[in-house]
Amino acid sequence: MRQISKFRIPAFVLGAFAAGAMAFGAAAAAPKGAPKSLKVAFVDFFSGGAAVFGVSGKGTSEWLVAKWNKEGGIGGVPIDLVLVDEGGGPKKQVSELRRLVLDEKVDAVVGYTSSGNCLAIAPVAEELKVLTVVHVCGTHRLTEDNKLKYVFRTAANQAGDSVSLARYALSVNPDIKTIAGANEDYAWGRDSWEAFKIAMQRLKPDVKVVAELWTKFQAGEYSAEISRLLAARPDVIHSSFWGGGLITFIKQARPRGLFDQSLVLLSTGEQVLQNVGKSMPDGVVAAPRATAGFFALKGTKAHQDFVAAVYAHNKRYPDYPAYRTYQAWSGLKGAYEKAIEMAGRWPTTEEVIKAFENLSWETPSGTVTMRSDHQAVHGGLVGTTKFSKKYGFAILENIVHHKAEDINPPLGTKTLDWVRGIK
Amino acid sequence: MVAADDLNIDVENGELVGIVGANGSGKTTFLNLITGYLKPESGRILVMGQDTTDLAPRELAKRGVARSFQIPQLYTNMTVLEGVLLSLAATAGESSNFWRPLHRDPWEPEAWEILNRFGLESYANRPVSELPEGGRKLLDIALSFALKPTLLVMDEPTSGVSIEDKFQVMDTLIAVLREGDITTIFVEHDMDVVQRYGKRVLVFDTGRVVADGEPESVLAQPEVRRAVLGHE
Amino acid sequence: MTHWMDWRALPRAGVVAAALLILVPPFLPGWILFVLTKAMFMFIAVMGVSVLLRGGLLTFGHALYYATGAYAVGFCIKWLGVRELLFLIPLGALAGFIMAALVGIVMARYREVFFAMLNLAFSMMLFGALLKLYWITGGTDGLAIGTATLAGIALPGDSYGYYYFALTMVGIVTLVVYRFMASPAGYFLRAMYDNEIRIEYSGVAVRQVVYRTYLLAGTLGGVAGVLAAFTIGHIVPEDAFWIQSGEFVFVALLGVFGGVPGPMLGALVFEFLQTYASKYFPLAWQMMMGIIMLLIILFQPGGLWAIYQRIEARITGKDRGGDHH
């Protein structure tokens, strides 16, 4: 086994990042029964239009795992990182998950960006009894349609984004009469639009839906869809496009004046700011689907260090997938360390699960709390795009921060029921 | 271009009719017409008193019209025996049977008999590709013969066969056909063959029949010789 | 190309293959068993493609039947809650059969590249429908399948029980295809590759030959789809996508030259290749598959079966060049 004590790092470095690490970050030796290493797979898109997410996810994971291993790993056990491509569709992911568990014998899996994939693997992860930490996937159905034991989601679902986008839009223009949606034709797009539409109708009952467009997952061509949106002239356009699909949409829609004509709300807009550079129009409402953005440093040193370190490693500022990747890894680490503390030895998966439930931990962007339904809650923000000379691309301004309890359905309430009841 | 024009030909049961003509005189087109491969633009075709103008080759085959080809049409990746078995299976209406293996069926003895008659038994279990040219020609006819036709149409049965083998091939053929009392029409390039084996000969020129009768008398006519051998 | 009809090699190679497939799995780790199970349904789907190929008919849309079988299961589970294999296997077969009976009416008129393209078009139609009819099919997300039952007993997709059930299906399919290929219908199919003119002049409709074979291939596709759905536990519109059809043809090429054992060899090699290509080259597994496919086409056009035959010939010291004794 690796001699870990040589690399001991003062506890305060870790302390800011993971609450559980406080007690064990400085631990000299691994607990009784500890394995040689903790094998964890990281699954994200390394191919296809969604690969921009994988770039952040992979870079952040590699940086984080290397850093932690230097500091002693999890409870003295180094992490062995296995990278897996999320491309190829839900079916391939189900097969890959079986391979990871049965062949590679991973101890845990972190990942899944696509809602289609996370819905598909959840029942299989349960069947295989493998601890799975979902990091980005946003459909509320993951935790509501499944009785989850082994699967956790360390980030809020799409409801918060949908609701806060609706509120934000009304604050920009209280007189919205017509809305339209352009979303991808699968769980994420369908659920995001559903929640947004309900929220909008609840907040402004006379609002009318003038177009609902469903495009193929990561389609590369939206000309006709843009024409339809231009012709429908809605006051507000909601889109949950993401990754390569969103980039293409912006590229094709901007020269055609779509952003001038309607107020456009992009629920994942923050993620592509660095990709589209000057092509991002000002005045688009965008959310980073996490509690913070690198451009809105909330003063804590931990957050600033995180941004600097991720930038140094990824050559890209941490976008929301990077934040969410951190949330997932640090949640997993926190759960293990809490379980080790409780058990006094290396914990079983069941004990880690127990420790994970109701765990609260600090991340660069604030406190994340894992509820007993395996859905984490945290705050969020929404802002408006504005080109920044300093960065060379647009960032968000006029930011509104939301507290966790304002944008997450309370435990036991179905997401859409909660949206139907918002005021 | 008209490949067959104003043809009016009656063939009696059991007759053995040879057709001669220069290249492009419409002999093969005539065969294609009466076997259903081509449809006439006008006129009707009657075979054994039935109008067959609109019938496809397979429907004619079911009515007893079989055909061999100038270029042998064989199942090149099968054995000689398998090919004959397939013809027998087709005749027996067994082509859609997808369960009972072909080899175990009762017509295997019959297939051997046919191969014996055509002198192909030594090749029975060898692939068609190993047959010499004369053998390919015979097999092509054997496949048609196995369909038990009442009318057999042959397109140049001796083309591609060496001069020495030619008469042997024809002897074999004629004997088999006589035995089966099969009405036969054959197109032939070779005057000697027609003269020796035909009981009646038709001469084609640019899609028309220019002469019809006993081989000796017809082939003696100078205009026939010019029409048929004009290029020589 | 005498090896196209090498079904008679079945008894010897088949017995060895069957013995290995029956006896070895209990000694293998669970993961390998899962890959083997995948190879089983792959084999059944590929048998359909390879039977058609023996008539010279290339399909670039066989995923149509595979997806038909898979979604037949999906809808049964979604609407009826039925997950009984003894019901779903015949249902999948029937669904594939009916689909083939309808599509085949059109298809029987076509050959060569038109046959390939028209099949592609039909499968892409289904793909489009599965993708776009979100409320029925779940769109891109597909449908979760879960665990099958056999006579009421739960049978997880990666269990030994399921493997042996799949193997039994493989046995039945093998028997059916074997009998079919040895029957007059099978002979006429292969005769089609040689000479359609002769068949027509024998009084047999080539269209009938195509149609019958197409029905068989479609039925096998349906059965494969049912097994696939439960093995993997999830079905998606990509089951009908052209890449899936391309994989079937690839596997058929890997092994088509060996009648029944050839595609089995092909399916096994393919599944392991794909698994380990994506394990060791997560960023370029497609490229690895492409390179392997390329090398086989350029340097081993006889497929894996030809390699096997060469090895066998060396061992037995017998030349199997002419398979017609």
Added chain:
Amino acid sequence: MNLLTIIVFDAINYAATLFLLSVGLTVVFGVMRILNVSHGGIYALGAYMGTWLALLVLEVDLPPVLTYAMLLLGALIVGFLLGPIIERLLLRRIYGSDMHIQLLLTFSILLILDDSMKLIWGMEPLFISEPYSMLGRFKVGGIIYPWYDFVLVGVSVVFGGALVWMVRATRFGKLVIAVIHDREVSRAIGINVNLVFTVAFTVGALAAALGGAFVAPKIAVVPQFALEVVVLAFAVIAIGGMGSIEGAAIGAVIVSFARALAIHLAPELELMVVYLIMILVLVIRPEGLFGEAELRRI
């Protein structure tokens, strides 16, 4: 009425993209009788190479108008490099093989090309929008279109016209027609059939790369988009008639009209409608609208 105008413009717009995507495929099939599945890969590679070069121009602060030249240069590099390599090294070995061998060989080339782009240019999309927005825009029926869209239409017309001219009016075109008509006879009378094949495949590759490079500024240049697009090209040329340049144009127009109609009127049918048309056309006229039926000689 307004809606109809929009549909027509959307359709013309998309038809240009589809034509550029498909025309090379039909050229290669026409001359070589090979359905080149790797076509989509060459198209994608053209898009990558063109975009990459154009980005270099922007990076070193050269005038953005040079990006157009770079798109063209990228296409030329890909076409002239890849065309002869694929034809000489790989395709030449399988002429006369069964169709499934030919299809699988080009399929494997597609898989290899597709991943190599990922290895060369990484997983992130290559993003360039200047060439698309630089030319300004105009309004039709209250809807804004960038001029670039119609530059693409122009490029398609010019390129398609040039190809038709090449086949109809040049000596090389006559050689090509001879080879299409009868390979063996052509060889016998001294035509260098191999050279004709190399040139034809290179023209096809060039067409693909050009299409990719010029469509790139308006689409997502992402890993694996080749797999998605090539099947659309199949549909276009099957409808138009495989081997016919005019057919590719008609096919592109039909498919894009159908798709535009579907998106505006019945979005659920968007994907199905293309293949539905393909089936209808093939059922009624198997050789496609402009294809020629091949007669079998006995």
